Amino acid sequence: MLNDRQSLILCGIIAGGFFVSGVLEILDNYIVKTVLTILFLVLIINFFVVYSKSKKEKQNDLK
Template identity: 45%
Template structure:
């Protein structure tokens, strides 16, 4: 879904967005909250997607670790 760099960029964008909106006192604005919430859910959704669907290389590594035990 998203690469690591894209996830880090979105996390930084969310953190800086919350910081700047808080300083400018526009954090209660519906549009600002909606944008920040959508970015946050995109990052969380990407985390869940990666944990639920590991890549095939990761699956092979897990199988090799289980075989060696």
């Protein structure tokens, strides 16, 4: 899915989004919450996909 660099950029965008929306006090807006939640879920799903993919590759290398 995403490589390491893209994951770090996405993580920075999420952190910056929380910071900016908190400073501007727009974190209560449902659209902002939805966008930040979707970005966070994409990051978490990417982690599990990459982790399971590398785990399968390690198992195949052992055979």
